[in-house]
Amino acid sequence: MVDIIVFVVSAAIILTGAIGVIAARNPVHSALMLVMTLFGVAVQFVAQEAHFLAAVQVIVYAGAIVILFLFVIMLLGVDKAEELDVGRLTAQRPMAFLAGAGVLASVLVSLLAGDESITGAREVGRAIIGGEDEADFRQIGRLLFTDYVLAFELTAILLTIAVVGAVMLARRVRGEAVDADTYLPEQARRRRIRETPVLLRTPVVETSDDMAEANSGGGE
Amino acid sequence: MEITANWYLILSAVLFSIGVVGLLIRRNPLVMFMCVELMLNAVNLSFVTFSNALNDVGGQVAVFFVLVVAAAEVVVGLAVIVAIMRRRPTATADDLSVLAG
Numbered sequence: 356m357v358d359i360i361v362f363v364v365s366a367a368i369i370l371t372g373a374i375g376v377i378a379a380r381n382p383v384h385s386a387l388m389l390v391m392t393l394f395g396v397a398v399q400f401v402a403q404e405a406h407f408l409a410a411v412q413v414i415v416y417a418g419a420i421v422i423l424f425l426f427v428i429m430l431l432g433v434d435k436a437e438e439l440d441v442g443r444l445t446a447q448r449p450m451a452f453l454a455g456a457g458v459l460a461s462v463l464v465s466l467l468a469g470d471e472s473i474t475g476a477r478e479v480g481r482a483i484i485g486g487e488d489e490a491d492f493r494q495i496g497r498l499l500f501t502d503y504v505l506a507f508e509l510t511a512i513l514l515t516i517a518v519v520g521a522v523m524l525a526r527r528v529r530g531e532a533v534d535a536d537t538y539l540p541e542q543a544r545r546r547r548i549r550e551t552p553v554l555l556r557t558p559v560v561e562t563s564d565d566m567a568e569a570n571s572g573g574g575e
Numbered sequence: 576m577e578i579t580a581n582w583y584l585i586l587s588a589v590l591f592s593i594g595v596v597g598l599l600i601r602r603n604p605l606v607m608f609m610c611v612e613l614m615l616n617a618v619n620l621s622f623v624t625f626s627n628a629l630n631d632v633g634g635q636v637a638v639f640f641v642l643v644v645a646a647a648e649v650v651v652g653l654a655v656i657v658a659i660m661r662r663r664p665t666a667t668a669d670d671l672s673v674l675a676g
Binding site: 392402411416424506518 | 577578581582583584585586588589590591592593594595596597599600601603605606608609610612613616619620623624626627632633635636638639640642643644645646647648649650651653654655656657658660661
């Protein structure tokens with residue numbers, strides 16, 4: 356009985372949050388609704404005895420990722436309401452709902468069509484090395500450092516690359532940024548090397564010695 | 576009545592569909608990113624459900640990797656959005672249809 360109550364309440368929280376994410380006009384409200392959904396999923400993790408993942412879900416998702424979202428929203432000052440009704444493609448919204456319904460229907464049919472359980476395969480027979488009562492984080496840790504150690508190392512590399520990439524992307528380039536669409540060759544000739552214009556895209560111009568010099572000086 | 580794995584999987588499917596719809600109807604790139612997070616969470620929920628139903632911890636390890644990849648993806652994606660928004664303060668996804676500067 357308690358199982359059912361926990362499931363129903365957490366499912367209501369999850370679905371309310373999810374609908375709130377896509378229906379809220381203000382991005383800040385969307386982010387807060389996302390926190391609600393993430394907490395609901397964490398509750399369901401606990402209900403399915405994935406205690407470690409529930410803690411990680413709260414710490415990493417709600418604690419780090421959503422905060423990062425809010426940080427960017429506030430930093431950019433885009434926390435103003437968006438007109439949901441205006442669309443460039445008029446058929447986009449009905450098509451979107453159709454696509455969502457299609458995904459839902461295909462999954463539900465495959466879930467509910469058969470009488471058997473999902474795969475019919477019980478007890479794949481891995482992992483429970485230390486017995487049934489061993490804590491889940493022990494088992495996860497053991498698997499991470501034995502069977503999945505290569506993937507674990509690759510995630511370390513991935514995180515390093517992500518950090519370097521984020522720093523490179525968010526860095527302010529030196530020199531005044533110019534729009535390549537409005538960047539005229541005369542401006543390039545006037546600026547010369549000293550101001551080092553940062554070309555976002557190489558403009559199509561006749562190659563002269565001046566331009567080549569300015570471009571090589573400003574290449575970033 | 577008992578809570579079976581199917582209940583969790585149906586909830587996961589609904590959550591995933593909401594994420595799909597949100598990704599398609601919203602035009603703010605930040606909100607679209609949040610919808611991707613919704614879809615990732617739906618998949619995580621079904622991973623944990625299978626892990627519990629089949630008595631295999633491998634599903635939980637998969638969720639761990641999904642979390643790491645999601646964190647990396649959010650970091651890079653938000654850096655891209657910051658770089659774009661710095662030049663065009665009111666960028667929606669429609670304005671970003673051309674990748675050129």
